[in-house]
Amino acid sequence: MELIKDLPDRLLFAIPKKGRLHSACLSLLEGADIQFHRKNRLDIALVKNLPIALVFLPAGDIAKFVGEGNVDLGITGQDMVAEAEAQDKVTEILELGFGKCRLCVQVPVKNGAASVDDLVGKRIATSFEGISKNFFDEVDAKVAAANGTAGTDAQKKTELVFVSGSVEAACALGLADGIVDLVESGETMQAAGLHDIVTILSSQAVLIASKKPSHPDLVQTIAGRIKGVIAAQKYVYINYNVERKHLKEATLITPGRQAPTVSPLENPEWVAVSSMVLKHNVAQTMDDLEAIGARDILLFAIQNCRV
Ligand SMILES: Nc1ncnc2c1ncn2[C@@H]1O[C@H](COP(=O)(O)OP(=O)(O)OP(=O)(O)O)[C@@H](O)[C@H]1O
Ligand SMILES: O=P(O)(O)OC[C@H]1O[C@H](OP(=O)(O)OP(=O)(O)O)[C@H](O)[C@@H]1O
Structure with a gap:
């Protein structure tokens, strides 16, 4: 997508196109007086009163686009930034105070593993493959060192099963022994007969910028406006x-x-x-x-x- 070539004079600002963060982002834009009209089904909208183009993208892709400099600014979850391994490629400008949740290892309440060590060698369903792999690689290594199986054929490796949604159903369906998924109120987890045994990370929505934004002054202007909207809510x-x-x-x-x-x-x-x-x-x-x-x-x- 060569947006920068098509929209040379505008700062590109990525907004989650749907999901949990979408409507809160639209309220922020309104509060910051960023006026736009989005044509039906179009994922790019030109801002009327500032040299900005909004780009509506899946929340999961925004950190990658910002990290690689394809867009200048974006709003997404800290979990998504971590999953894209983009922490060092983006500047986190501001925590936005919404989209607060925890990424947790969850197991069945009935007969589930008592600790993450008990999940070594078993199956974990998740849509957070990167974070889960890093986490379980460490658990696998720690358990192997304790058992004296490190580096041998007997070393057990936890298997990750990728699922793109409804992760909480995986244990009941026999696909996995545990899951890694987001928890906010805990209702989804409880309804699926699961409980969390470890929090891997806590997350909230953040405003992120690329390391070399095309319009640094405008980044500061938008950051100041959004900061003001958040303070006004607080x-x-x-x-x-x-x-x-x-x-x-x-x-x-x-x-x-x-x-x-x-x-x-x-x-x-x-x-x-x-x-x-x-x-x-x-x-x-x-x-x-x-x-x-x-x-x-x-x-x-x-x-x-x-x-
Ligand atoms: N229950 C929740 N409470 C608060 N924040 C959440 C919750 N679930 C997800 N989030 C935050 O919102 C981000 C986007 O999650 P969401 O489930 O909307 O993803 P999506 O894949 O873009 O949408 P969809 O699930 O509709 O496909 C997550 O990365 C996380 O930061
Ligand atoms: O602890 P809770 O308040 O119940 O929230 C947690 C749920 O919210 C998210 O899913 P979402 O509802 O966004 O739908 P999804 O499964 O399609 O991503 C997340 O994946 C959990 O399933």
Whole structure:
């Protein structure tokens, strides 16, 4: 695909074309005011207000394209970057806070292996062949060293069975003794009668760039905008009045990112305070402010910001 030749003046930005990361990526683009119109079934869309072309690719291919410099920027999972062995070929610019999951070794709850050592010489189904091979090569070597079979014909090797989806069905179908697959809530794993015995890696979606992007300044601009969108999702803005004598305690509760903004009121014994606070903890923050006598506590959503 010679996209660079066809689109010489634009930065190429790869977005997962479907799957778990797709809709969160579209929200990020909207929040960053990256406007585009994607024609039905077309995997390239020109951005209207910036010299960017979006390229919609499978999440699993994005790290390879970015690593080899075919596209300048991309969003994919850290698991996909590791599977493509692209960690050294891309720059991870930003963790995006969504697509959080763990890549785990899973075995049947009933009569399954007790540890990964017990899986040596058995069959493992996965769509993460590269990561699983590296992991089980080490386990095989460790067990062989302990048994004194290293380098002999008696050394057991774990067999990897590639499956492209519905990996969790492999044990029940008799295809494998264990699997390597992603876990988030654990519902898929439990429904398949499996449990995890080891986490190989933790992952979330990341913004990655090629080592030599064609438009480095634009990479920084997009990174700044996306950072702002993520911060806006993470923080809310709080505003309250508090007696000046409690300002020190109030500042400890709402320290802000640099420092809170403190404004005088007509009543000299009181001040107004405003600050960014973490959204996930905001109810506790309001309770704590109330407890020191803060009044008129108002909370505002942040539509966008630069931090
Ligand atoms: N259950 C999950 N929770 C959170 N993130 C996940 C989950 N499953 C996958 N991911 C993340 O999303 C990425 C893409 O996974 P997804 O299953 O959507 O792959 P896909 O192959 O592109 O889509 P599809 O499964 O529709 O073919 C994964 O590499 C991982 O980083
Ligand atoms: O722990 P959970 O919250 O249940 O999530 C884990 C599941 O999510 C992913 O699959 P997905 O649903 O994206 O479909 P897929 O199997 O087609 O990739 C992953 O492969 C697991 O099967």
